[in-house]
Each structure stands twice: as C-alpha cells, then as structure tokens.
Amino acid sequence: MTDTSAGRRRGRPPRTESAGTRDRILDAAREEFSERGYDKTSVRGIAKSAGVDSALVHHYFGTKEQVFEAAVEVAFAPALKVRDAVLEGPLDNVGERMTRVIFGLWENPVTRKPLLAIVRSAVNNEAAASVFRRLITAQLMRRIAGELDAPDAELRAELAAAQLVGVAMMRYVIKIEPIASADVEQIITRVAPVVQGHLTGR
Amino acid sequence: MTDTSAGRRRGRPPRTESAGTRDRILDAAREEFSERGYDKTSVRGIAKSAGVDSALVHHYFGTKEQVFEAAVEVAFAPALKVRDAVLEGPLDNVGERMTRVIFGLWENPVTRKPLLAIVRSAVNNEAAASVFRRLITAQLMRRIAGELDAPDAELRAELAAAQLVGVAMMRYVIKIEPIASADVEQIITRVAPVVQGHLTGR
Missing domain, CATH: 1.10.10.60 (Homeodomain-like)
Incomplete structure (x- = not known):
C-alpha cells in the first residue's frame, strides 16, 4: 500500500x-x-x-492468501482515502463524508469487484477473514476511532461500519429489492445520519 | 413453516x-x-x-437446495415470532422489540447455527441467496413494511434490517473486535434507536 x-x-x-x-x-x-x-x-x-x-x-x-491480499489491496488505496476524507474534515459531518466515499467505492465497478471478493471470501474462510480484520479494522476503524472523543470510540466506529456493511450486503451481494435498485442518493440520505449518530451521537 | x-x-x-x-x-x-x-x-x-x-x-x-431450505427453516419459526412481536406491539418501540428478538436468535447457539448457514451460503451461492430473499424478504420485511405508514416503507424496513445484518456480520461471522466481545445489551442500546429511526423516523 x-x-x-x-x-x-x-x-x-x-x-x-x-x-x-x-x-x-x-x-x-x-x-x-x-x-x-x-x-x-x-x-x-x-x-x-x-x-x-x-x-x-x-x-x-x-x-494463495498472499495473492488474495494483493488482489484486494486495490480496494484499500481508496479505503485509505475514505479514512483521510473522514479524518481531515470537520467531525460534525463525518457521517456523510464516510457514507459517500464508501458508496462511491461500491458503485464503481472497478472497486466493487475487490470489495465483493473480500465479503464473499471473509464469511467463509478464516484466512480471508483475517485479511479483512487486519485491513479494515487496523487501517480504518481504529484510525477513525482515534479521532472520536468517546470511551467506546472503537465500538462506535464499528457500529457505523456495520450499517454500511449491512446495506452493502443487501444491495450488492444478496440483492434484495427494493434496496438493490433504490437510488443511491436516497440511501445516502437515510444512512449518513445513522453513521453520524453512531460516531458522534449522545 | x-x-x-x-x-x-x-x-x-x-x-x-x-x-x-x-x-x-x-x-x-x-x-x-x-x-x-x-x-x-x-x-x-x-x-x-x-x-x-x-x-x-x-x-x-x-x-440439496431443498435440504438447505428445510435445514434453515428452524431459524424461521423464531423469525415469524420476530415478525409477530414486531407487528403486535405499539409502533413507537418496535425498534427495540425487533432488535431484541434478532439478537436473541443470534445469541442462542441453536438458532445461531442456521443463521450462520444462511449468511455463509447466501453470499456465495445464488440458490441460497434466493432462499434468503424469499424467506427474509417475503415473510419478514414485507409484512413489517405493511405496518408502516410511509411511502418508502419497504426501503425503511430493509435499512433497519441492514443495520442488524451488518452487526451480525461483524460480531458473529467475521468476529471483529471490540464488537464481537461487547456486551449484547450495550449493542442493543445503541442499535435499537437506529432501527426505530429507520422504521418510523422523520
């Protein structure tokens, strides 16, 4: 990277x-x-x-594990951009920035492919799950959590990520309607405040 | 069923x-x-x-598809309880009821197994994804959506489900810390208002 x-x-x-x-x-x-x-x-x-x-x-x-890691690395250069986008702007709209960059990755066919590879692989294979944990958690979650002023910052970051992961699962992986075909802006409008709430709410 | x-x-x-x-x-x-x-x-x-x-x-x-459907059906008898629990109580705390029943299923080893089978199978196989869509969407989401007084009721129900699916993925499937070991009550406290917000907010 x-x-x-x-x-x-x-x-x-x-x-x-x-x-x-x-x-x-x-x-x-x-x-x-x-x-x-x-x-x-x-x-x-x-x-x-x-x-x-x-x-x-x-x-x-x-x-094979090393081929996997190299193959999905292409998703992590943008993922680091997510992190930077999240870390560089003001905290009071971090939810929208994070949500927009993540859906940007999923909507783009070039970065969607390695993301699908990660999700499809991580749920069934421990080596792939370990890559997922190392890259997502260490590179992304912990750094975002580091910016939050809360005792449960890591849990907050993960609950925010969970909302995004869940939507991605239902929209891009399992393809349940109507979420699979809904306008992405409509989804971002509903999801961004939730992500914001997890990160900085209460 | x-x-x-x-x-x-x-x-x-x-x-x-x-x-x-x-x-x-x-x-x-x-x-x-x-x-x-x-x-x-x-x-x-x-x-x-x-x-x-x-x-x-x-x-x-x-x-094999029919064996799969019969094997995971055990998760759907409780899932119908989720639906009934959700549909029978007042709408203003439907989020907490839904969240509690879903985490009850995941925390119970007997019902966790078929849920894991569904998730692990549905992300990699179209036949299993189709069972997921048919059972989850038709039996659960559409009925919950039917109780909501909103034009985008189905999307709301699915975004609520997405938060729960995402937490389940990170906690029970990929096992990312700290969400994997966090007290389930702490998670319910944070997730229930989000589910409620998706279903009945704004």
Whole structure:
C-alpha cells in the first residue's frame, strides 16, 4: 500500500513485460475471488485465466492468501482515502463524508469487484477473514476511532461500519429489492445520519 | 413453516424412527451448511455425518437446495415470532422489540447455527441467496413494511434490517473486535434507536 503502487494503478499500464503480467494476474485473481469466493478459487485457476503458468503466480505473490491480499489491496488505496476524507474534515459531518466515499467505492465497478471478493471470501474462510480484520479494522476503524472523543470510540466506529456493511450486503451481494435498485442518493440520505449518530451521537 | 413443524421442534424428539432420522439429517445439514457454506456442503457429506445413506436424504428432502431450505427453516419459526412481536406491539418501540428478538436468535447457539448457514451460503451461492430473499424478504420485511405508514416503507424496513445484518456480520461471522466481545445489551442500546429511526423516523 505505497504511493508508488497507488500511482501505478491510476496511471497507464506499465510498459515492462513483468509488470504487465503481474497486473494481468491480479485482474484474474480479483475476477476469480469476487465471483467464486476464497475457497473455490485456486492459484491454478487464476493462472489459467491470466494465461500464465501457476509457478509464475507463486513467483510474483507467494501463497494463495498472499495473492488474495494483493488482489484486494486495490480496494484499500481508496479505503485509505475514505479514512483521510473522514479524518481531515470537520467531525460534525463525518457521517456523510464516510457514507459517500464508501458508496462511491461500491458503485464503481472497478472497486466493487475487490470489495465483493473480500465479503464473499471473509464469511467463509478464516484466512480471508483475517485479511479483512487486519485491513479494515487496523487501517480504518481504529484510525477513525482515534479521532472520536468517546470511551467506546472503537465500538462506535464499528457500529457505523456495520450499517454500511449491512446495506452493502443487501444491495450488492444478496440483492434484495427494493434496496438493490433504490437510488443511491436516497440511501445516502437515510444512512449518513445513522453513521453520524453512531460516531458522534449522545 | 407450519404450526405443526414449529410445534414438533419445540417439543420432545418424536418417537417414530423415521422422524428421528429426519431430525438427525437436519441437524447434520445445519452443522455442515453453517460450517462450510452452501457450495462446499454435499448431500453425501450430510448423509455421512448423519450416518445414513445419501438416497435417504434425497428421499426425505429432495435436492440439496431443498435440504438447505428445510435445514434453515428452524431459524424461521423464531423469525415469524420476530415478525409477530414486531407487528403486535405499539409502533413507537418496535425498534427495540425487533432488535431484541434478532439478537436473541443470534445469541442462542441453536438458532445461531442456521443463521450462520444462511449468511455463509447466501453470499456465495445464488440458490441460497434466493432462499434468503424469499424467506427474509417475503415473510419478514414485507409484512413489517405493511405496518408502516410511509411511502418508502419497504426501503425503511430493509435499512433497519441492514443495520442488524451488518452487526451480525461483524460480531458473529467475521468476529471483529471490540464488537464481537461487547456486551449484547450495550449493542442493543445503541442499535435499537437506529432501527426505530429507520422504521418510523422523520
């Protein structure tokens, strides 16, 4: 999660052969993990879909867990933006900022894929759940909690996240109507005050 | 989802051999689906764990999807109680009633298992997601929405459910701290007003 890697992703595809191959493997991995979840995805399947040998996947990334972590990392560069957006503005509208950035990630097909991969994988596999806990909790929740002036700050941050996670589950993963097709602005209007309330209420 | 089947589960184990076998298969199915999720569970594995032949599982229940539906049905007899609890009391504390009954189901190991099976399966498998949508949405959400006097009643019911689903995900499925170990009363105190707000606010 360095500035270099974030910059690379935002820019044009790199010119060297190895960087191109690496990105192709990561694209294939995101596709596989988001469609099938962690357990049903294999390094072999990722390699096949990327048109390379399994050994090359291992060479670049190591174990399946490490491929997973690299593949979902693309969701965490924006996630750090969430954190910064939340931390940099005034606390009295932190709920709306947090809600808008999170739904921005889910509504964008590029970042939705790794998010789906994380959710689909974390509910069924302990290795993926551990990545989820480490990245979401350590990188995001604890830093947000650090800005709150409350004894139960971490619990508040997690209850706010839970509202967002729950909506994402029902809208993007299980696709229950009418929440799946509702206008995203309508959802943000209803959810942002709840997130704000959890973080700074009472 | 008949009164008969709910009554049978609440009472003593039935005396006839076939009913005993049927329950043993359902116990095994709940165990397998909740531990492994839908895709990695097989009728063969359920049969093995119940100590019966696969053909008997098919005989009693039919396809794997039908075994799944029967196995998670045990969570829906209480879910209908949720609905009744919600519908029978006054609207101005419906949020607390709904929140308490839902957390009651999750905190009870007997009903937590089928709930875990539903969540773990629905995020990765369309057949299980369809069971989730049919049972949760049709049986629960739409009926609750029917009691609300608001044009966006169904969306309100689902946003309330989303808060509960999100907390359940983080507390019981992915187990993020501190929400996983927090006192359930502390969580109910914070979540109930949010559920109430979604259902009847503004």
